[in-house]
Amino acid sequence: MLKRLIPHPLLSLTLVLVWLGLVNTLTLGNLILGAVFGLAIPMLTAAYWPDRPAIARPLKVAEYILVVLWDIIVANVLVAKIILFKREPAIRSQWVPIPLELKSAEAITVLAGTITMTPGTVSATLAADGSAILVHCLHTDDPAAVRDEIKARYERRLLEIFP
Numbered sequence: 001m002l003k004r005l006i007p008h009p010l011l012s013l014t015l016v017l018v019w020l021g022l023v024n025t026l027t028l029g030n031l032i033l034g035a036v037f038g039l040a041i042p043m044l045t046a047a048y049w050p051d052r053p054a055i056a057r058p059l060k061v062a063e064y065i066l067v068v069l070w071d072i073i074v075a076n077v078l079v080a081k082i083i084l085f086k087r088e089p090a091i092r093s094q095w096v097p098i099p100l101e102l103k104s105a106e107a108i109t110v111l112a113g114t115i116t117m118t119p120g121t122v123s124a125t126l127a128a129d130g131s132a133i134l135v136h137c138l139h140t141d142d143p144a145a146v147r148d149e150i151k152a153r154y155e156r157r158l159l160e161i162f163p
Helices: 009-023 028-048 058-085 105-117 143-161
Strands: 094-099 121-126 132-137
Touching: 009 028, 058 105, 058 143, 094 143, 105 121, 105 132, 105 143, 132 143
Parallel strands: none
Antiparallel strands: 094 132, 121 132
């Protein structure tokens, strides 16, 4: 019964938090409306999620979010320095292929979103078989280091979260 009422608890919680963030006011009415959205949307879309992704280590999700937030802050500073102080000929944009160990579509989507949210990098395309993702990097002298950093900071953690 509880699974029918709340088919995707993490999605429900996320929807409530996103709603509260959008309205930017914590009131009982906004909390109730967020809860209605958090319950109704997953129930209405449950048929489109037949294989709900399994999260093996929920505490690792919090760690992953903190790492990504920190990396976004650091990348903002680095990109600002590149834009403000480097002349155009000195900027070396690179296409970096990242081979993937991830198999879950959800995990690959989170990785691609993380790369794109981090200033200075953008996920451009995914190989048809899901074995690699092509990333554009605003400035790097060492594409292999970019690849290794993405694999170590993000993919390794996602492998722990999504079995």
